[in-house]
Amino acid sequence: MLAIARTLKGNPDVNLADEPTGNFAPLIVATEEQVIQDIHKHDIPVLPVKQNIRFALGLVGRIYVISKGKIVFQGTSQKLKEAYEV
Numbered sequence: 001m002l003a004i005a006r007t008l009k010g011n012p013d014v015n016l017a018d019e020p021t022g023n024f025a026p027l028i029v030a031t032e033e034q035v036i037q038d039i040h041k042h043d044i045p046v047l048p049v050k051q052n053i054r055f056a057l058g059l060v061g062r063i064y065v066i067s068k069g070k071i072v073f074q075g076t077s078q079k080l081k082e083a084y085e086v
Contacts, residue, residue, distance in 0.1 A: 001031075001032070001035065004020075004035060004036075004039070008044070012044065013045075014044070014046070015047065016047045016049070017036065017046060017047065017048045019049060019050060019051070020048050020050075021033075021052075036059055040059075046059070046060075048060065053080075057081070060077060061077060062074070062076060062077075063076070063077055063080050065080070072086060073086045
């Protein structure tokens with residue numbers, strides 16, 4: 001949360017969040033998710049980098065899946081849910 005606050009203080013054009021939930025307790029993860037959604041509502045794009053696809057699907061409208069350094073999927077959250085091969 002401190003890293004997010006420090007980033008926002010600098011009035012960023014985009015907020016890159018690398019594993020924003022780390023290994024936090026579920027209550028903290030829920031709070032972090034709400035904070036990210038609130039930031040996005042204020043027209044600050046948030047780019048979360050996550051390995052947990054379920055968490056990411058709930059946060060973003062557009063998803064890029066990278067495997068072995070290559071983009072293997074790009075599209076909306078809904079399209080990813082339909083892309084069984086990914």
